Amino acid sequence: MSGAPNRLPATSEQSIAKIAPDTSLIRRSTAGWSVAARIAATSNRSSGTVVTGNGRYGKRGACDQRSGPIANRVSIAERPEVVAGRSRYGDWEGDTVVGSGHQGAVVTLVERKSGYLVAGRMPDGRSASLNRATQRVLSPLPSDLLHTLTVDNGAEFARHESLSRALGMPIYFADPYCSNQRALNENTNGLLRQYYPKGTSFLDITHQNLARVVDRLNNRPRKRLNYQTPREVLIKAGFALEM
Numbered sequence: 438m439s440g441a442p443n444r445l446p447a448t449s450e451q452s453i454a455k456i457a458p459d460t461s462l463i464r465r466s467t468a469g470w471s472v473a474a475r476i477a478a479t480s481n482r483s484s485g486t487v488v489t490g491n492g493r494y495g496k497r498g499a500c501d502q503r504s505g506p507i508a509n510r511v512s513i514a515e516r517p518e519v520v521a522g523r524s525r526y527g528d529w530e531g532d533t534v535v536g537s538g539h540q541g542a543v544v545t546l547v548e549r550k551s552g553y554l555v556a557g558r559m560p561d562g563r564s565a566s567l568n569r570a571t572q573r574v575l576s577p578l579p580s581d582l583l584h585t586l587t588v589d590n591g592a593e594f595a596r597h598e599s600l601s602r603a604l605g606m607p608i609y610f611a612d613p614y615c616s617n618q619r620a621l622n623e624n625t626n627g628l629l630r631q632y633y634p635k636g637t638s639f640l641d642i643t644h645q646n647l648a649r650v651v652d653r654l655n656n657r658p659r660k661r662l663n664y665q666t667p668r669e670v671l672i673k674a675g676f677a678l679e680m
Contacts (some may be wrong), residue, residue, distance in 0.1 A: 486499055507595055507610065513587060513618055516609040518587055523550045526674055527584035530622035531571070534629060534639075535562060541639030542593075543647065544570045547625045548582070551674070552659055553667040554625055556651050558644055564596040570599065572603050582676065587611060587619060628654055 450461055500558075528549045531648040535542045542559040557570030573610045575583060586601075587609045588594050597608045632650045633642065658664040665673075 441509055451502060504539070507592070507597065508675065509588060509598060510590070510610040511607065513609045515612050516585060516587065520587070525584065526550050526671070527582045527677075528563055528636070529575075529583075529586045530619040531586055531594075532619065532626060533559070533567065533587040533591060534594075534626050534633070536639035537636045538638070541642070542566075542640055543629070543633075543642075544574070545622060545629060546571065546575065547622045548667070548671075550671040551667045552621060552625070552662065553645075553671055554629075554651050555649055556629070556653050558639060558647055560640070562593050564593050567593040568596055568600045568603070572601060575604055579676070585609060589616075589619060593615045625654070626656075 439575070487611070487663070509601060513627075518558050519525060524550065530549060531544065531546045533542045534605040542562050543556050544553065544559060545556045547554050555574040557574040559570045583604060583606045585607055588597070589611055590613050594608075596608075601608045616623050616678050629650065632653075657665045657670045658666050662670055
């Protein structure tokens, strides 16, 4: 990816206008959301809890620091300290959102400082499918926007070593059952679920439809960004968007 232009994929304002969330779905409880067939967590910062997909509450920080079953995984404990501070662009969090009955999936990757999202369709939850989708959505980005990737311990990340080589950046694994170590990704998955609620088969979703939803989320103002959008933050940082 060396020599890649300092540009991001284009955002189509016209296509953004075509997609709007079903507000009745937004008002529904998060109980029952299926995010990668595991905990679908959104943060409750005031109480220090995580809301799981079954509506139960668990304490933040209740992490299992034992190694997971994935071979040669590199623990988040070995990740550079600069990543935690969000002082630079190019550190990503990754996860998958699985369709109803495991019918297709979407890999979601969120840039930690800006909240910028890229996502790719997967025909299934196999690690080979995840690697192809991840390379497809990250390869167009400039190399200085690709420093690290932090993921969970799902079996779909089993081929992390080949993915790391293909992307040219290290991959780190969060501690098992410690979703707060990837809180931004978990919360972004919750936003994605406003458009693709539980019961959605991702086999019926086109690449174009997913791209429009991702554009919509990247143009949504965020409180933590002083009500700028993730896209605006990257533009101001010097990453010109292709039109």
